[in-house]
Each structure stands twice: as structure tokens, then as C-alpha cells.
Amino acid sequence: MERSGIQPFVTLHHFDMPHELEVRHVGWLGAGIREEFEHYADVCFRAFGDRVRFWTTFNEPNLFTKFQYMLGAYPPSHCSAPFGTCNSGDSQREPYAAAHNIIMSHAAAVRNYKENYQAKQGGSIGIVIAMKWYEPLTNTTEDILAARRAQSFELEWFLDPIFFGDYPSHMREILRSNLPTFTSEEKKLLQYKSDFIGLNLYTAIYAKDCIHSPCDLSTYEGNALVFATGERDGVMIGGDTALGGFYVVPQAVEPAIMYVNQRYKDTPVYVSENGYSQWSDVGREELINDVERLNYLQGYVTHLSRAIRNGADVRGYFVWTLMDNFEWTFGYTVRFGLYHVDFDTPERTRTPRMSARWYRSFLTGSSAGALTDEAQQGRRADS
Template identity: 75%
Template sequence: MLGHYPPKHCSRPFGNCNSGNSHREPYVAAHNMIMSHAAAVDNYKRNYQATQGGSIGIVIAMKWYEPLTNSTEDILAARQALSFEVDWFLDPLFFGDYPREMREMLSSNLPKFTSEEKRLLQNKADFIGVNHYTAIYAKDCVSSPCDLKSYEGNALVQAVGERDGVAIGRPTAFHGYYDVPEGMELIVKYVSQRYENTPVYVTENGYSQSSDNSTEDLINDVGRVNYLQGYLTCISSAVR
């Protein structure tokens, strides 16, 4: 969408590329990815699962979004951001179609599933993998102007790390990623509740640390210890 990676297709306001359509092409690419997943699941369940006894699932990278303010607009923005990040890929696999919020906002730019594609989508994933590192504030961009040159811009949302000058959590070395352990509990509960208590695995999580630090700082990595302790505590709370 932003044109940062091959094939470097994008369009304004998301990016300035020689060719491409940021309003349509990302959704076609994602549609093909979803259907490739569905075909693999169908093949595995029909031909291999009974004899191998394995399970097959999908991993989604996901932030947790908190409204920047208590306004109705920002509350809806946080919901839209989740819809365009989590529900975009998981709703078709569990409910047979894209989320309502995406369909309403994107109209004909969002592909439709054929009857054959919907048949493949009936094979639900055995588990959901969660790649989660950070929470972020969501600011509405429908009622007020925003910089849409970010991942969340496709949902007409701007991701904001601070509220009234206070960061959402302790910053890490990776720009835009903060230590917000409560986000882990909230995102795991969200996924579990929305997708029929399908087993959830945390498949990625970790603490970004600057390579410019001294050897002593890297060894005595209190920030990493605190981060992991906080996130493990919150995943434990989610399990309970």
C-alpha cells in the first residue's frame, strides 16, 4: 500500500510510485493470500491430517489499538484499525467474508468471494498464531485531517504513540513500538472471543534493543527483563 517493498506499487495519498493503486491492489494481494491459505488447509485436511495427526493454522501480526480520546470518532477508529488488521484476514476464514467495516468503507475495491472460494473457506483454521509486540493509540481521520502515509492509513486511522505528551508505554528501540503489556492480554482475549475459542498461540513477541548500546547495557538488559515479565504476566491473566 505504501510502496516501500517490491513491486513498489502505490498511489497517493499513501505513497508516490510510478504505478499502482493503493486503494485496490493491497486487497487483491491479500485476497490471493487468503485463498492460498484456504487451499493449503483444504489439501491438508483432506489428504494428510487424518494420518499425520497434525494441526494447521495461520499467523497474523497484530497491534492492539486504544482510542486516542474518549470521543465516539476515536473509539470507532480503534475498532476500524483492528478490523483492517485482524478481522481482514481472520473473518473470511471463520465467517466466510470480510468484516462489515471494510466492506462499507472500501465498496467495490474489496474483492468478493466466489461460491468456489467460499467452499474452500469452510475449512476453519485449527489454531491462530498471534504476533504481537505493542499497543498504540488510534486517531480518527474521517472527521479531522491526518497523515495517511502509515500502515493504518487504509482504515482512515492515524497511529499515535502519545496522548497529551505522555507515551502509551515505555518506548523501545524500534520506532513506534512501546512496552504495553496490557495489550497482550486484550489482543489474545479479543481473538479468542471473536473466533469461537479457537486455540491461540503467541508466535512472536519480543523487546527491541538498540545495537548502539554498550556491552554492559546489553548484558544488564533490565528493559528486556521488565518487558518479558510484564507480557508474561498479562498472557497469564488472559489464560486465567
């Protein structure tokens, strides 16, 4: 049910793991976590399904499994060489064991929803994946294959089992026995397909092959034998943002969306996150008159519109985010909001930024051009 024109789009799991489940099942590493998640999802379907039409099982499992079990940057902070020096962990095996349990937890929730709730509640259920668009660093066959391989270890790692019933061949060739195998019973469960794919799509980056030349493999893409960089021949792939590696590359939206649509045919796509980050310690005027965020959003929406005109099945677009909030390990030092939040005031005063005014005008079709001109003038003044 819509309230005030707002349609809930509910995420069941977004990184957090109750400590009790970490103790009982070793988090996502224990197969018993699947039953726990299925029960939790069922409670939510029964309690809120009359008001929720869109369910997302997991947000960015391909990202948080790497950060939790390969790089050791998020709790429970497991890792091993060359990715890090944690107190415990196996970076060659644990990310894939955790991912396998997440995929099967997703499948169990999808089956339950489709068999017991979807017909009477009229909703849909999907999953959200973090996606970068990988461009080859050079036009060599090696780097072209590296970009393709990086995408297998990023996007297809989760979506191929969900839609095709197995992991990508690139992953099997490299990981061998460290990549789990689906049993016949698990494959039956995977026959219940997701209704949509959510993509958290912010950026693009270059991919360099590390099979035929030496690289630093202790990085996010290292398990794919790929080194990712934002620079080619001294030129950056796009403008900087507050988050390292999140470059401004709006033209990457078109190939990314078309790639997903073509690979997972007949599955609608939502851009479930897209936005621009600023450091909090810049001046208040720059935070409020956020010319770069406005230009970022306009560029990404423009290229998304082109993809749709070229036949992409995109059903929705979400700006990250409505207002400044606590950004994980960055805390309050990074701001993504359309609304500025003054965290130093008791009432947390909220002020619409220039980007909020532009986005409101864009959505309503009123006076968007004037704000765009204002932003362009601001960009010229900054340069």
C-alpha cells in the same frame, strides 16, 4: 517427532517471493499464484509431515501486503498517492487483491492438509497475523469507533474470511469496489477452518478518528481512515524500543487475547512472536545486561498469564527471538535476541543475555525471583 525437546512449528511463507513467481504471476496479484502455493505446501506436507505437527501457512500477511502493495516499503515496492511515489502500483486496490489471493492460497493448503494428511500425520494447521491493540485516543464515540475500525483493517481483514467466509463490514463500507468479493466456489473452500491462530503481538497504540477531523492518511492505518499515535496529552502509551511505534505496553496483552478468543470462538491461540528490540550501537554491557528486555518479557508473560486465568485459550508463547539475526530492512542494526551474537567474529560468538538467564529460570521454575530482583535494581539504577 521431537528432537532434544524441540517441537518444530513450521512457517511456509514469511514475506519472500521467488522472482520467477513475481515474473510469472505478478507475485500475489495474479490468481495463478494460488495453485503454485498449494503445490508448494503439498510438497512440504509430504516431505516433512512425519516430523512436523504444527504448520503455519503465512506469517503476517496483513503486514507484508501493506508494506509491499500500499506503502511500497518492501519488494515489489508498489504504491500510489497518498501513501508513496513508487514507479508502479495502486495503493487503493492492490493490497486487497493480493490479500484475496493469499487468503485463497491459505484455504487451498488447509483443505489439502485436512483431506489428505491430517488424519495420518496428526498435525494442525493455522495462520499467523500481526496484531496491535488499538486504544481510542479519546473517550469520544468517534475515536472508540476508530479503534474498532483499525482492528478490522488489521486483524479481521484476514481472519474474518477464514473463519466467517467474508470481509468485515467496516472494510466493505470504506473500500467498496476496491475490496474483492468471494465467489460461491471460493466460499466453499473457506469452509475448511484453521486449527489455530498465531498472533505476533508486541504493542498497543492510540487510534484517532479521521472521518470527522482532518488527519495524515498516508500512514499504515490510513486506509482505515485512522491516525495512530503513541502519545496522548503529552504522555506516551508505553516505553520506547528500537523500532518506532513498538511501545512497551504489557497490559494490552489481556484485552487483545480476550478479543481474539471471543471473536473466533473455539480456536486456540498461540502468541507466535513477542519480544524487545535494542539498537546495536549501544555499549556491549548494556546489550548483555538487557534489563529492559527482561522487564518487557516478565511484564508480557505476567499479563498473558492473567488472560489465561480469565479463560483465554492460549496454547503457546514464542519469544522473538532466540538470538540476534538479520532483521529485514534494519539488517543487523536492531537486536531482538535472548542471545547476543558478535557479528564481528568469524565464529559469530553467542553470549546469553540476562534475559536468557531469566527466561531459562522462568521455564524451569528455578531462581527466577533473584534475576527479577537483579533486573529491578538495574532499572532503578538506570533511572
